[in-house]
Amino acid sequence: xxxxIVSILLISVLAVAxxxxxxxxxxxxxxxxxxxxxxxxxxxxxxxxxxENGISAEDAWLPVGQQExxxxxxxxxxxxxxxxxxxxxxxxxxxxxLNGVTEKLDYVAEMGFNGIWLMPVFPSPTYHKYDATDxxxxxEQYGTIEDFDxxxxxxxxxxxxxxxxxxxxxTSSQHPWFKEACEYLxxxxxxxxxxxxxxxxxxxxxxxxxxxxxxxYHVNGTAVIGNSNNPxxxxxxTAWYYEGSFWDxxxxxxxxxxxxWTELEKIADFWIEHGVDxxxxxxxxxxxxxxxxxxxxxxxxxxxxxVSKNPDFYMVSEVWAAEGIIADYYGSKTxxxxxxxxxxxxxxxxxxxxxxxxxxxxxxxxxxxxEDFSAGNPEYIDAPFLTNHDNPRVANALNNNPEAMKxxxxxxxxxxxxxxxxxxxxxGMCSSGTKDENKRLPMIWSSETEAEGTTRKPxxxxxxxxxxxxGVEEQISDPESILNYYRRALRLRNENPEIxxxxxxxxxxxxxxxxxxxxxTWNESRIAVAFNTSKEEIVIDVSGAETVSKMExxxxxxxxxxxxxxxxxxxxxxxxxxxxxxx
Ligand SMILES: [Ca+2]
Ligand SMILES: [Ca+2]
Numbered sequence: 164x165x166x167x168i169v170s171i172l173l174i175s176v177l178a179v180a181x182x183x184x185x186x187x188x189x190x191x192x193x194x195x196x197x198x199x200x201x202x203x204x205x206x207x208x209x210x211x212x213x214x215e216n217g218i219s220a221e222d223a224w225l226p227v228g229q230q231e232x233x234x235x236x237x238x239x240x241x242x243x244x245x246x247x248x249x250x251x252x253x254x255x256x257x258x259x260x261l262n263g264v265t266e267k268l269d270y271v272a273e274m275g276f277n278g279i280w281l282m283p284v285f286p287s288p289t290y291h292k293y294d295a296t297d298x299x300x301x302x303e304q305y306g307t308i309e310d311f312d313x314x315x316x317x318x319x320x321x322x323x324x325x326x327x328x329x330x331x332x333x334t335s336s337q338h339p340w341f342k343e344a345c346e347y348l349x350x351x352x353x354x355x356x357x358x359x360x361x362x363x364x365x366x367x368x369x370x371x372x373x374x375x376x377x378x379x380y381h382v383n384g385t386a387v388i389g390n391s392n393n394p395x396x397x398x399x400x401t402a403w404y405y406e407g408s409f410w411d412x413x414x415x416x417x418x419x420x421x422x423x424w425t426e427l428e429k430i431a432d433f434w435i436e437h438g439v440d441x442x443x444x445x446x447x448x449x450x451x452x453x454x455x456x457x458x459x460x461x462x463x464x465x466x467x468x469x470v471s472k473n474p475d476f477y478m479v480s481e482v483w484a485a486e487g488i489i490a491d492y493y494g495s496k497t498x499x500x501x502x503x504x505x506x507x508x509x510x511x512x513x514x515x516x517x518x519x520x521x522x523x524x525x526x527x528x529x530x531x532x533x534e535d536f537s538a539g540n541p542e543y544i545d546a547p548f549l550t551n552h553d554n555p556r557v558a559n560a561l562n563n564n565p566e567a568m569k570x571x572x573x574x575x576x577x578x579x580x581x582x583x584x585x586x587x588x589x590x591g592m593c594s595s596g597t598k599d600e601n602k603r604l605p606m607i608w609s610s611e612t613e614a615e616g617t618t619r620k621p622x623x624x625x626x627x628x629x630x631x632x633x634g635v636e637e638q639i640s641d642p643e644s645i646l647n648y649y650r651r652a653l654r655l656r657n658e659n660p661e662i663x664x665x666x667x668x669x670x671x672x673x674x675x676x677x678x679x680x681x682x683x684t685w686n687e688s689r690i691a692v693a694f695n696t697s698k699e700e701i702v703i704d705v706s707g708a709e710t711v712s713k714m715e716x717x718x719x720x721x722x723x724x725x726x727x728x729x730x731x732x733x734x735x736x737x738x739x740x741x742x743x744x745x746x
Contacts, residue, residue, distance in 0.1 A: 230658045230718050238441075238477045238498060239544060239663040240278030240324060241653055242583040243271050246552055247281060247305050248290060249605045249618050250586055257619035259605075261306040265314045266616070270635070272321040274589060274646075275653025278581065279318065280443050280479075282552060283328040284311065287335055290621045291552075291599070293328070293445060294335035294413045298430040308437070315438035326441035326477060327434060331427065331465075332449045333413040340364040341414050345382045345403075353402030359422075366420045369406035376452075379404045380411040408449050418450050418461050431469050441477030442469070447492065448482055455488070459495035466497040479546045479581075483553075486535065493539025499546040499581065502532065506548050508560035512578075513549055515696045516571025517561055522679035522696040525574065526669045529681060533579065533667050545580025549588060552603055556585070558593040563631040565591065569648040569722050570696070570740040576652040576720075577662055577692050577742055579683070589649040591632035600624035607634040642724040652742075655720050659744050661685040662692065673708050677701060678737070682710055690717070691745040695737040705745075706733025714745035 251263030261284070271279060283292035286302045301311050318325050334341055347362035353372045357365045370382070382403040406415040416423060434442075444465075450458040462480060469476040479499035482492045486504040493500060505511045511528055514520035536543045549557050549571055561567040568591055575582050587606055595601040600623040608614045610633045620626075638644035656662050665683025670691065673680035677697035683690050691711045695701045705711045712733060719728035720742040728743045729736045737743060 232654075232657050233660050234277065234322070234657050235660045235664075236322070238475065238581070239660070240477075240581045241276045241656060242278040242280050242326075242546075242581055243274070243276040244280045244548075244551060244583055244585045245282065246291075246586060246603050247284060248292075248621060249603050251606065251608070251616040252618045253616065258304050259618040260304070261301065261310040261314050263616060263618075265310070265317050268314075268317050268321055268323060272323060274650055275657055276584070277322050277657075278324045278326065278440075280583065281325065281327045283330065288337050288412075289335075290623070291603070293330050294333065294338075294410075295330065296335045296338045298329075298426075299433045312437060319438065324440035324477070325438070326443050326479065327439050328445060329430075329442040330445035331416060331418065332446045333407070333409060333415045336407075336412040336414055340367050344368060344370070345405075348382055348403040351403070363422050367416055367423045367426075368414050369417050370403050372402050372404070374404045376406070378406055378408045380407050408452065409446075415449075419457075424464075427465060428468055431465070432472065435469065435472045435476070440473075440475070441479065444478060444480040444497075446483075447480050448484060448488075455491050455494075459492055462492070462495035462497045466495070479583075486532070490535035490539055493536050493543050496540050496542075498540075498542065499544045500536070501551075501583070502545055502547040502578075502580075504528075504532070505575075505578070507550060507554050510549075512547070512574050513557060513560050513571045515574050516569075517564070517567045518570075518677070518696055518698055520696070522677050522694050523674050525694075525696065526674055526679035526681050529579065529667050530669060543580075545578065546583060547575055547578040547580060548583040548585070549575055551583070551585050553599065554602065555597070556592060556594040556602060557588055558591050558631065559595075563591070563593065565632070565645055566698075566722050566740065568645055572645070572649055573652050573720050573722075573740065573742050574694065574696070576656050577694060579663060579665065579667060581663065582656075584649070589646050590630070590635055590638050591645040592630045593628065595625055595628045598623070598625065601628060604628060609634040609636040647724065648720075648722065651724070652720050655718050655742070655744065658718055659690055659746075661688055661690045662744075665690065670708050670711055673703055673705060673711065678703055680705070680708070680711060689746070690714075693735055693737060693743045693745065695739060695741050698739045700739060701737050703735045703737065704733055705730070705735050711745060717744045717746045719743040 245264060247261065247264060248259045250259040251267050252259050253262035253266055254260065284301050284305055285292060285295040286297045286300050287294050292302060301308050315325055344362060344364040344367065347365055348357060348370060351357050359366045382405060407413050408415050444462060447458045447462055450461050466478045478497045479501065480492065480497060482489050482500045483503050489500045489503065511520050511525055515525050532545055536545060557568050557571060590607060592607060600621040603621050604624060605618040605620055607630055608616055614634065632645060638646035661683040665685040668682050670680040670682060678695055678701045680691055680693045683692060691714055693703060716730040721728065721738050722740040726738045726741060728741050735743060
């Protein structure tokens with residue numbers, strides 16, 4: 164896969180275009196070239212402008228740039244996960260839509276993301292749309308395929324790649340495949356073989372005369388769980404059962420069916436032709452329960468097909484399981500698995516953000532991931548995250564403690580691979596309890612209740628869930644906001660491509676308890692990343708460490724916008740929760 168630098172300063176230019184730009188701060192450690200200085204001067208000129216939204220340049224997008232951007236155009240990305248329904252409503256019907264996402268792509272780019280994951284966009288009877296009735300269309304609540312094309316065009320023009328959610332473990336019970344199959348099977352007696360020439364769709368799902376597990380349902384849709392053989396199954400009853408491992412309205416597909424693969428290839432062709440850069444694969448653990456070999460073969464085969472159509476095609480899979488099982492799924496030779504080991508309230512990142520998991524342990528975990536994941540796929544790209552649409556939000560996991568929330572986000576941003584940030588995480592939005600709808604609440608664009616584009620909450624979400632933190636508009640002008648911290652963290656990542664791509668080693672003599680120094684080597688380039696997971700300043704004497712002692716401080720990230728990391732006489736001073744990059 165070719166790697167090239169395409170967009171140095173791209174993000175700065177975008178910021179200038181829409182919000183008045185970000186200023187570079189003078190950094191005594193940096194030695195700038197003429198071109199860089201010129202770029203700085205251009206930014207300074209633009210800073211005098213006042214952006215259309217009335218936020219003056221001085222207030223907006225506070226200084227973050229210490230070094231030049233070095234963004235590589237490959238499959239290592241900074242991803243932003245978007246639930247379209249709750250993101251931005253462009254036409255006032257209360258439901259977020261594709262045109263709304265398109266309107267907000269400048270915001271996404273200005274934050275420092277260069278990839279988005281769109282949760283399902285296919286037609287579906289549910290608000291979450293994880294059960295498709297048509298894999299080659301856009302749900303009319305979200306817009307049209309032309310809207311989708313415009314979204315793709317704008318995203319690509321901003322250097323943002325787009326991946327879409329694809330659930331192939333199951334369809335909707337309203338999918339024509341399933342409806343036709345059921346209609347046919349109602350005419351087929353128990354014990355006799357269905358004629359797949361008469362109805363090929365009967366082979367697409369797991370149908371049987373006897374339920375073989377506890378998630379099987381009668382064909383007529385009346386839930387009959389397990390081996391109860393309940394004869395009371397209502398009108399249209401037949402002897403046929405189907406598997407629905409998540410829900411009786413989500414019949415499981417049989418991914419060993421070759422005719423179904425013809426459909427899957429058509430689906431891939433369709434979206435690749437519409438410019439999609441990758442798929443987020445939903446629930447591969449459940450393609451066939453407890454059959455890792457089968458499931459990884461499905462992922463591998465589908466990925467190979469997609470890559471044959473677009474060599475840069477990306478795939479990231481949801482294997483919500485222990486680290487060892489995630490590692491097994493890298494045997495599929497597909498690029499990425501979400502790193503559930505580091506994620507969620509009890510995961511390493513959030514705990515470390517809360518100083519309940521130590522830097523030294525986190526550094527060891529980075530090496531462990533590298534060993535275990537590369538064993539299955541040497542080309543693996545880790546996909547770390549804090550929480551997603553299925554988890555309580557970071558704010559809840561960390562009791563709305565903004566410093567801890569920032570530290571967790573900062574640690575996410577020093578991990579290898581492609582980090583994923585769930586929409587609203589960057590403004591500290593909260594969820595409530597375990598109900599899914601409460602984890603997918605409307606994006607808060609402004610603290611004003613009637614802010615333009617604000618969606619209504621998903622049906623079934625509770626009322627009265629109030630985020631402790633302000634909306635995007637207010638946070639943009641607050642240097643100490645979570646949003647501006649995330650922006651600085653993404654900036655650091657976009658300045659240092661080794662963070663995502665480098666081979667990790669721990670510097671043992673500089674790593675203990677709440678302080679760690681790791682080295683990341685990528686191509687001919689080597690950086691050190693030092694981090695402090697404590698709530699106090701830590702000084703690390705780097706002078707005795709061969710690999711690090713000759714490096715200079717290149718950039719850093721502190722919880723407070725005015726925080727300073729220094730390197731003087733071999734003494735690296737890291738304020739509480741700080742990250743430093745040396746090269
Ligand atoms: Ca709408
Ligand atoms: Ca299944």
